[in-house]
Amino acid sequence: MFSEQDLIHHIKDKFGLAHVGDDCAVLAKDEETDLVVTTDMLAEGVDFDLDWAPADAIGHKCLAVSLSDVAAMGAEPKWALVALGVPEASWAAGFPERFYDGLNSLAKRFGVEIAGGDISRTRGGIAVTSVVAGEVEKGKAVMRSGARPGDLIMVTGPLGGAAGGLRILWGRATHSNDDAAFQRLIERQLRPEPKVEMGRALQATGDVTAMIDISDGLSTDLAHICRSSGVGAIIEAVRVPIDPDLAQLDLAPGEVLGLALHGGEDIELLFTARRDLASKVQGVKVIGRITANTGIIELSRDGALEPLVPAGFTHF
Amino acid sequence: MFSEQDLIHHIKDKFGLAHVGDDCAVLAKDEETDLVVTTDMLAEGVDFDLDWAPADAIGHKCLAVSLSDVAAMGAEPKWALVALGVPEASWAAGFPERFYDGLNSLAKRFGVEIAGGDISRTRGGIAVTSVVAGEVEKGKAVMRSGARPGDLIMVTGPLGGAAGGLRILWGRATHSNDDAAFQRLIERQLRPEPKVEMGRALQATGDVTAMIDISDGLSTDLAHICRSSGVGAIIEAVRVPIDPDLAQLDLAPGEVLGLALHGGEDIELLFTARRDLASKVQGVKVIGRITANTGIIELSRDGALEPLVPAGFTHF
Numbered sequence: 001m002f003s004e005q006d007l008i009h010h011i012k013d014k015f016g017l018a019h020v021g022d023d024c025a026v027l028a029k030d031e032e033t034d035l036v037v038t039t040d041m042l043a044e045g046v047d048f049d050l051d052w053a054p055a056d057a058i059g060h061k062c063l064a065v066s067l068s069d070v071a072a073m074g075a076e077p078k079w080a081l082v083a084l085g086v087p088e089a090s091w092a093a094g095f096p097e098r099f100y101d102g103l104n105s106l107a108k109r110f111g112v113e114i115a116g117g118d119i120s121r122t123r124g125g126i127a128v129t130s131v132v133a134g135e136v137e138k139g140k141a142v143m144r145s146g147a148r149p150g151d152l153i154m155v156t157g158p159l160g161g162a163a164g165g166l167r168i169l170w171g172r173a174t175h176s177n178d179d180a181a182f183q184r185l186i187e188r189q190l191r192p193e194p195k196v197e198m199g200r201a202l203q204a205t206g207d208v209t210a211m212i213d214i215s216d217g218l219s220t221d222l223a224h225i226c227r228s229s230g231v232g233a234i235i236e237a238v239r240v241p242i243d244p245d246l247a248q249l250d251l252a253p254g255e256v257l258g259l260a261l262h263g264g265e266d267i268e269l270l271f272t273a274r275r276d277l278a279s280k281v282q283g284v285k286v287i288g289r290i291t292a293n294t295g296i297i298e299l300s301r302d303g304a305l306e307p308l309v310p311a312g313f314t315h316f
Numbered sequence: 317m318f319s320e321q322d323l324i325h326h327i328k329d330k331f332g333l334a335h336v337g338d339d340c341a342v343l344a345k346d347e348e349t350d351l352v353v354t355t356d357m358l359a360e361g362v363d364f365d366l367d368w369a370p371a372d373a374i375g376h377k378c379l380a381v382s383l384s385d386v387a388a389m390g391a392e393p394k395w396a397l398v399a400l401g402v403p404e405a406s407w408a409a410g411f412p413e414r415f416y417d418g419l420n421s422l423a424k425r426f427g428v429e430i431a432g433g434d435i436s437r438t439r440g441g442i443a444v445t446s447v448v449a450g451e452v453e454k455g456k457a458v459m460r461s462g463a464r465p466g467d468l469i470m471v472t473g474p475l476g477g478a479a480g481g482l483r484i485l486w487g488r489a490t491h492s493n494d495d496a497a498f499q500r501l502i503e504r505q506l507r508p509e510p511k512v513e514m515g516r517a518l519q520a521t522g523d524v525t526a527m528i529d530i531s532d533g534l535s536t537d538l539a540h541i542c543r544s545s546g547v548g549a550i551i552e553a554v555r556v557p558i559d560p561d562l563a564q565l566d567l568a569p570g571e572v573l574g575l576a577l578h579g580g581e582d583i584e585l586l587f588t589a590r591r592d593l594a595s596k597v598q599g600v601k602v603i604g605r606i607t608a609n610t611g612i613i614e615l616s617r618d619g620a621l622e623p624l625v626p627a628g629f630t631h632f
Contacts, residue, residue, distance in 0.1 A: 045439030124440010
């Protein structure tokens with residue numbers, strides 16, 4: 001049986017699909033501009049549950065994950081399509097309109113036009129598919145495949161917050177008396193903010209060699225960059241920025257780092273560049289470097305190296 | 317509670333979505349060309365069942381329905397994205413690869429590039445979303461809204477076959493001794509052929525005023541044209557082309573016409589034009605005409621007019 005990544009690579013090879021395998025496909029638009037396009041599906045019972053995710057948050061997140069893919073190419077999002085599959089009961093309960101409320105308010109903030117969509121009935125549960133298209137200067141989209149030994153590895157913001165929020169929503173985390181931190185973590189899970197402006201600013205530096213958004217988890221998404229680029233990586237544990245609000249959850253210290261390394265859905269950007277871009281784009285932090293050890297990804301902790309096994313989210 | 321169409325119009329108005337409401341959204345590509353884009357979701361238990369639809373047929377149909385939407389704009393399909401949501405059991409049974417086999421062989425025939433996609437796990441059942449983008453000469457996409465009183469109403473081919481095939485697959489039709497007819501009807505349901513070349517040829521005449529593909533059923537899709545164009549219509553029962561293979565099913569005569577009028581999924585094109593285009597595009601047949609009686613759609617049968625109530629497929 002294939003794993004998810006193996007199937008994608010198998011399909012790509014079998015059918016000769018040149019554009020499959022990055023955050024977005026890059027297609028020619030006109031003489032100055034490329035079009036980047038991406039699609040994502042979220043399913044009830046896997047990506048969200050109705051007992052903790054409000055309809056408008058599902059609309060927000062559905063669009064946010066695709067906007068984040070466009071951001072990871074360094075492109076500017078322009079338009080979106082959305083296909084919504086809902087069972088009878090959710091239709092009757094008014095799910096679609098609240099879903100579009102959340103979707104539309106995020107779209108508006110980024111000047112993205114909802115150009116079309118589809119509404120279908122389903123049997124099993126809600127399934128939503130978003131499509132976002134963006135534009136980037138011709139030949140300038142940032143792929144996963146450009147990382148080179150010696151490049152620095154950076155992220156755009158703190159990690160683990162979305163996974164912490166999910167623990168709270170699942171009722172699997174006790175928290176201290178800081179209700180504001182509690183709410184912020186929940187919001188990072190329910191309504192994550194795509195780093196569109198940072199993606200554009202990073203692309204504009206001309207120094208970024210590879211980029212991906214952290215949707216599955218740092219360890220898994222870094223492995224995607226290393227696989228595409230044919231390189232290895234070392235991450236320094238002490239430099240991984242941990243969402244400060246996680247300190248308010250009753251977690252063991254190792255567990256907190258685990259959420260930052262493997263917890264997905266923060267939709268921060270993970271990228272590589274020849275030099276430190278912290279002075280050019282605010283919020284950026286160096287967390288490690290690319291090596292020539294193809295396929296070897298390690299975590300440097302307390303002066304020792306250990307394998308950083310991809311342990312983020314995979315569907316299969 | 318909203319009907320499907322009412323919700324779409326409500327969302328369109330509420331959020332000012334200018335491009336929603338036709339088969340495809342029309343967006344500017346470059347100075348000579350418009351990009352048309354569409355998305356469709358198919359769900360297990362609603363649009364297909366695994367006990368009668370092979371995985372490759374689901375892949376074919378998923379792409380075919382979106383290609384048909386592009387055809388209905390008179391555009392040439394260029395690239396596609398596909399999001400596939402499958403439960404664990406279907407993944408383990410190898411559904412994804414056979415799904416892509418069917419999808420890819422149809423894509424190849426039309427020179428459509430599969431540019432990307434997504435694979436997700438679902439709980440309830442399989443859900444697949446296709447996205448197809450096409451190109452058309454700037455300002456020349458054929459909308460639903462251009463039908464004018466006096467225009468002739470035409471279709472590109474025989475109707476009711478896909479619905480007849482569905483009856484066979486459901487085990488609700490007995491058939492005579494013509495197994496070939498039986499198989500053709502099943503194929504019309506499982507692997508319908510999008511009328512891409514006919515859509516292009518019709519658009520090229522410059523005479524087509526409105527076009528839609530028959531996915532929900534002639535009565536329902538004609539109502540979409542009439543609503544968008546602010547007109548009425550009269551269909552002549554004797555001129556509606558009925559799939560000849562339906563004669564091999566054990567159906568009452570009225571039932572056969574019912575399948576042709578209301579059965580969906582034939583993905584033939586339904587269009588209006590100032591003059592008969594049968595001599596210009598082979599296979600085209602006139603079935604009625606557009607009237608000034610806004611919203612009044614009638615069937616002329618045996619010298620009398622009766623209301624042609626939209627009775628095709630709607631999800632809600």
